Amino acid sequence: MKNYTSINDIDNINSWIEEAKKIKANPLANKGLGKDKTLGLLFFNSSLRTRLSTQKAALNLGMNPIVMNVSGDAWGIEFGDGTVMNGNTAEHIKEAAAVVSQYCDIIAVRAFPSLTDKEKDESEHVLKSFVKFASVPIVSMESATGHPLQGLTDAITISENTTKKKPRVVLSWAPHIKTLPHAVGNSFVEAMQKMDVDFVITNPEGYNLSPEITKNTPIFHNQSAAFRNADFVYTKNWSSYDDYGKILKVDKDWMITKDKIGDAKFMHCLPVRRNVVVEDAVLNSDSSLVIEQANNRTFAAQLVLKKILESL
Numbered sequence: 498m499k500n501y502t503s504i505n506d507i508d509n510i511n512s513w514i515e516e517a518k519k520i521k522a523n524p525l526a527n528k529g530l531g532k533d534k535t536l537g538l539l540f541f542n543s544s545l546r547t548r549l550s551t552q553k554a555a556l557n558l559g560m561n562p563i564v565m566n567v568s569g570d571a572w573g574i575e576f577g578d579g580t581v582m583n584g585n586t587a588e589h590i591k592e593a594a595a596v597v598s599q600y601c602d603i604i605a606v607r608a609f610p611s612l613t614d615k616e617k618d619e620s621e622h623v624l625k626s627f628v629k630f631a632s633v634p635i636v637s638m639e640s641a642t643g644h645p646l647q648g649l650t651d652a653i654t655i656s657e658n659t660t661k662k663k664p665r666v667v668l669s670w671a672p673h674i675k676t677l678p679h680a681v682g683n684s685f686v687e688a689m690q691k692m693d694v695d696f697v698i699t700n701p702e703g704y705n706l707s708p709e710i711t712k713n714t715p716i717f718h719n720q721s722a723a724f725r726n727a728d729f730v731y732t733k734n735w736s737s738y739d740d741y742g743k744i745l746k747v748d749k750d751w752m753i754t755k756d757k758i759g760d761a762k763f764m765h766c767l768p769v770r771r772n773v774v775v776e777d778a779v780l781n782s783d784s785s786l787v788i789e790q791a792n793n794r795t796f797a798a799q800l801v802l803k804k805i806l807e808s809l
């Protein structure tokens with residue numbers, strides 16, 4: 498595999514899940530694979546899990562990770578073609594990506610959307626510029642429209658925790674005070690569409706994700722109807738896609754509560770705002786899978802890095 502920038506880069510999700518479980522059972526089995534190879538992690542945005550679990554994955558494979566916060570610490574990077582660079586950007590992605598490629602065998606990038614310019618965000622100009630101008634493989638650590646390491650993690654976590662052959666999985670929107678990206682929701686939808694699960698989405702009117710992502714997946718505007726017989730409730734806030742980047746609703750009636758989800762397992766990518774997105778009683782209960790989910794980030798990243806290293 499050359500790059501990992503989308504759930505669509507997974508050729509067979511079931512075999513990937515089985516391989517990830519093997520890695521989890523014996524994380525140091527491929528310690529020699531990444532010897533003397535360098536992984537560069539470039540962050541345009543904050544991170545706790547991705548930053549640490551991707552480094553941990555690299556270390557488990559014997560790689561040397563190097564990390565940089567691009568925003569603030571590096572020179573401002575210009576992405577426009579033919580720009581007269583007399584503003585705040587000091588170097589062009591053409592030089593920056595080529596230079597980082599000299600130091601790294603794989604480059605991982607986190608770059609969130611603006612949520613103000615839909616066309617620009619959907620063009621994935623930051624991630625795609627790295628793919629275009631770097632001479633080494635690129636891994637997305639969450640881009641404008643997707644978070645494929647998270648989506649793979651979530652598929653692994655559901656496979657590990659299901660007691661049924663075909664569980665009912667519900668992706669529910671929940672309230673938030675900030676305008677948030679669609680990336681986690683999008684990649685979760687794409688991952689579930691590849692799995693043998695009974696999958697539905699529930700969100701208020703005006704909050705449908707891109708129809709190019711949701712395709713034929715049923716969308717309920719009635720949350721309690723969607724939750725009936727749910728085995729897994731995956732929760733995430735996202736801003737409106739149609740009224741791009743806007744917050745249309747903040748009241749608590751879509752917050753996840755124990756009453757609403759009953760015995761269903763609760764999932765969230767984290768970070769999560771307690772008692773805004775989900776009440777304490779859910780996160781504090783045995784039904785919450787969020788810590789195990791975060792643990793699985795290491796093994797999802799390790800699987801992706803292993804596949805790329807094997808093809809170098």
Ligand SMILES: NCCC[C@H](NC(=O)CCC(=O)O)C(=O)O
Pocket residue numbers: 639675677678679680681734766767768770
């Ligand atoms: N990487 C996982 C989620 C990252 C981001 N969440 C956030 O920005 C939460 C920020 C806050 O709660 O202030 C998102 O929704 O895509």
Ligand SMILES: NC(=O)OP(=O)(O)O
Pocket residue numbers: 543544545546547548639647766767768
């Ligand atoms: N779930 C996730 O990507 O967490 P971070 O934003 O902390 O990396």
